[in-house]
Amino acid sequence: MNVAVLAIQGAFVEHENMLRRLGVTCVELRGASDLRKPFDALVLPGGESTVQGKLLRELGMSDDIKQRIADGMPVLATCAGLILLADRVVNDPRTYLRTLPIVVRRNAYGRQLGSFRTLGDVHGIDAHGKGAFPMEFIRAPYVEEVGDDVEVLAKIDTHVVAVRYHNQVATAFHPELTGDTRVHELFLDMIEK
Amino acid sequence: METMWIARQAGGKRCMRMAEVEVERTQYQLNKELAQMLKGGVIMDVTNPEQARIAEAAGACAVMALERIPADIRAAGGVSRMSDPKMIKGIQDAVSIPVMAKCRIGHFVEAQILEAIDIDYIDESEVLSPADDTYHIDKTRFRVPFVCGAKDLGEALRRIAEGASMIRTKGEPGTGDVVQAVRHMRMVNAEIARIASLRDDELFQAAKDLQVPYELVQLVHDERRLPVVNFAAGGIATPADAALMMQLGAEGVFVGSGIFKSGDPAKRADAIVKAVIHYQEPTVIAQLSEDLGEAMVGINEQEIDLLMAERGK
DSSP: OEEEEEOSSSSHHHHHHHHHHTTOEEEEEOSGGGGGSOOSEEEEOSSOHHHHHHHHHHTTOHHHHHHHHHTTOOEEEETHHHHHHEEEETTOSOOOOOOEEEEEETTTTOSGGGOEEEEEOOTTOGGGOOSOEEEEESSOOEEEEEOTTOEEEEEETTEEEEEEETTEEEESSOGGGSSOOHHHHHHHHHHHO | OHHHHHHHHHHHSTTOOHHHHHHHHHHHHHHHHHHHHHTTOEEEEESSHHHHHHHHHHTOSEEEEOSSOHHHHHHHOSOOOOOOHHHHHHHHHHOSSOEEEEEETTOHHHHHHHHHTTOSEEEEETTSOOSOSSOOOOGGGOSSOEEEEESSHHHHHHHHHTTOSEEEEOOOTTSOOTHHHHHHHHHHHHHHHHHHHSOGGGHHHHHHHHTSOHHHHHHHHHHSSOSSEEEBOSSOOSHHHHHHHHHTTOSSEEESHHHHTSSOHHHHHHHHHHHHHTTTOHHHHHHHHTTOOOOOOOOOGGGOSOOGGGSOO
């Protein structure tokens, strides 16, 4: 099983390390030519969405990735990745892939002094072990509105911080920065189906 | 790192409750993680909201807000200090990416001010005039993250022991001469390789030689890397310079005077961002290097009297 990780900016190595721990082979996507390599699923990592979004477009990767997601390729998106997938960003005119019918707020918890760590329940990971999931929010977004068929996987206070929509799983927090592999396992299960 | 952090906090402030220790440790972890999110990116010096917007549009992963870019600080001479908070706030309002700002080495009140205006990262920087010629800021007292410069492994680990959550080479800012950034990056890498090759019982002496806590040496030995993200800074002026630093092991780059002292800042900024992604692809870097207009003029290392990298050890 090959999983592609968008490797143009941000914390992509952390995702690769976690996927390798789970026995997966990773393919780094740095440009359009990398899209010709075979892969079964895709990870959009944390980083700066403005940088990643601009580069996706200018490196000629957007349309291909968008099409694959529309065709059902499983995708896991964290933090900036969630913004790349979102249909609309409430406090920013820039949008990117728009495959996920949600409305998000960027930097929803403020600047770095608003970053925090907490424990929360993620729906659907119970099969992989019990207990709350450690969530790292780094200048994180949250989801303000979800469209039809979007399943809410996690909420912190009143805000939605993880969703699933058919083949797309997106979190406002960073499972790749913890030692807990359950969100990645949930994602990999979608490939095997 | 985490055990050391708890042990040191608990030892230094005996009355501190474990819950408070936990909160501080968590904040430090979050601060290191913000640096992880910046990896593979370019942090650009900007002096006004317009430049900040150009930098963001060109793909900067963060901006460094300062009144004068290092080349001008060097040219103007005199004492250089933290920027006007109002000017920094103007830049915070102009962009959505993280905003960093510099304070003088040892000037913990400038750092307190920057924390008070909700800055995303403080650079305790040798580019400004040092406020203290012995002590750096005790960065463990702050919730806001710090990045510090280092010429060698000892300096890097001393700054980390003081609470820095990100390290950069010191380079020689404002010169457009990359030689010192290269020297510092090679030095840190060589020393990490040496530490990694030591026997466990040799690490105690290594800690003494480097004048750093044993636990940090042990971490470097086990992980074969710094315990925080390491960027290149100082003298980076071209896409080739940026790619050179990435090939030498930098996890991202700071570009100071190189962009807004050049002929076409937007184009050069864009090219440097892309060179950092494609640092292993010479054909791409060749294309990116075409038609960039005039690079900053630059000063050779030998032509300058003031070596900023020698500030703060």
